Amino acid sequence: MAKVNVSLPQGTRDFGAEVVRKRNYIFNTIKSVFELYGFEPLETPAMENLDTLMGKYGEEGDKLIFKILNNGLENPAKEQNTREGFEKILQGKNTNAITERALKYDLTIPFARYVAMNHNSLVMPFKRYQMQPVWRADRPQKGRYREFYQCDADVVGSKSLLNEVELANIYATVFSKLGIDVEIKINSRKILAALAELCGGADKMTSITVAIDKLDKIGIEKVKEELQQRGLSDAQINIIEQYLNINGTNDEKLTAIKSLLGGNENGEAGIIELSTLLSYFVPLTSHLVVDFTLARGLNYYTGIIFEVKAKNVQMGSIGGGGRYDDLTGLFGVLNIPGVGISFGVDRIYDVMEELQLFPANVHTGTKVLFFNLGEAESKKAFELMQQLxxxxxxxxxxxxxxxxxxxxxxxxxxxxxAIIILGSRELESGTLVIKQLASGEQQTLNWEELTNFFA
Structure with missing residues (x-):
């Protein structure tokens, strides 16, 4: 038989028992906090109709959507459409002759689609959490995969800033339980909208946010170059540079932004949002940090936005989200406001592994092994094992x-x-020997004492 070259698709991974247990530790910690705050579980399909996803993530995001080839392309009746469709695909266009569906890029847009389809039967405000894989046609690298899990919590049907307060505290609670020291960065898209208005108009919003969102990756000079390529003048770029250079404490940053935005209506609304969130937040091991360089390039955000970074480790964001007051409007259902956050489980895992934060007992599945020392002995051992x-x-x-x-x-x-030895002598005497492997300590028990020993 010829040797088969077996491999995985790039950007995907297998998970053995040890890794799965560690991942489940993260999932269970997050889930327990979601449930603590009154969120309910939801699952949506791995694939969505392509038109559900396209145009919802901005120019950069749309390029990363994994499209699914239509089934039935071998049908002779479709051959001509198929040829024409491939020509369009090669030109960078979409065509339903080739693809009508795609793997979901995140959990937020599918959630918005679900709300749009079911809003008449949902109790509002509707609080849901979702823990499922998503797919992005990104270039694989450390902390960035093509298939990865997200854990989202969203509230729809309420404009109250108490929702943002609760979501910020969920972040703080989860990362405190996991032992990760994080910085929870916050900004408001209203402040970014005010900046766009100051730089010539609301139509500049997307160009500015997409460029600013790359600041950590490419630096201020490259951001300025991109803004110039997107048609902003030197004077406008200078205003954006002043904005990006604001620093200090949260109070000092808010004072500086008030001065820069000079009474702009959107700017004032954004400042009120940030001030309210800061006044309610109950710090545990984490703190909120106002960061005006935070943009989050997704077009659907309208208010407070979040991003979580782990301290003491080189890693991208391990959480993010924000307010999206018109998301279901994308599907023809108006006036359902929403806000949500997401946990990047794969990156959280990498952080915990690097910082050695997993508890020792997370590796353990089986608590005790009965030795097999013969037919009669194993029958009694099996009976006792079933009792345990x-x-x-x-x-x-x-x-x-x-x-x-x-x-x-x-x-x-x-x-x-632990191991249990039940040999011929023990079978005759109605006893067994329990040995703890870590310490070497062992003791003899009667069979009746076994279940209480492990209780």
Whole structure:
């Protein structure tokens, strides 16, 4: 048989038991906080209709949508449309002759589509969380994958800033529980809208935010070059540079932005939003930091925006989100305001791994291994093992009679903390020997004492 070259698609990964347990630790921590704050679970399909997604993420985002080839392209009746469709694809255009569906880019737009389809039956405000994979045709690198999980929490049907306050505190609570020291950056798209108006008009908003969103990656000089290429004048670019250079404490930044925006209506509304959020926030190990360079290049944000960065590690954002008061309007359902945040689980995992933040017991699945020392002995061991399992204690019986050394090695490789020896002597006396592998400590128990020992 010829050797098969087996590989994974670039930007995707397999997860073994050890990694899955660590990831589940993150998922369960986030989920517990979502539930604590009254959010309900939701799942949407892996794929959406292409027109549901296109045009919702801005110019840069649309390029990263994974399109799905239509099924049935081998149908002779479709052959001519298929040829013409491929020609359009090669020209960078979309055509339903080739593709009508796509893998979801994030969880927010599918959620907006769900709300638009079901708003008459939802109790408002509707608070949902969602924990599912998404796909982006990005260039794979550290902390950036083509398939990755997002964990989102959103509230729709309310304009109250208390929602932003709660979401900020969810971030703080989750990262405190995970032991990650983070900086929760905040800004308001209203302030960015005011900046655009100061630089010639609202039509400059997208050009400015897309360029500013790249500041961390390309630096101020490259941002200025991009703004120039997008048609902004030197005077306008100078105003944006002043804006980007605002620093100091949160209060000092808010004072400086008041001075720069000079009474602009959008600017004043944005400043009120930030001030309100800061006044309600209850800091744990994390703090809110006003950051006017924060833009988040997605077009649907309208108010407060968030971005979370881990301290003491080189990594992109591990969370982000914001207010989107007209998102369902994209699907013809008006006047349903919303706000949401997202956790980047894959990056959170990388941060925790690098900083060695996972608890030691996260690796453990099976709590105890019964040695297999013969047919009669294994039958009794199986009976006792089922008693433990009925009490919720994870247990295994080694699959066949084997040398003690082989069974010890199995337990060690699987990080099983305890083993139980039930040989011919123990079978006669109604006892068993429990040994803790980490300490080497062992003791003899009667069979009746076993379940209480692990209780």
């Amino acid at each position: 399992r009925s009490k919720g204690i994870a247990a295994e019986l080694f699959h066949e009679p084997a040398k003690m050394d082989k069974q010890f090695k199995y337990a060690e490789k699987k990080n099983i903390p």
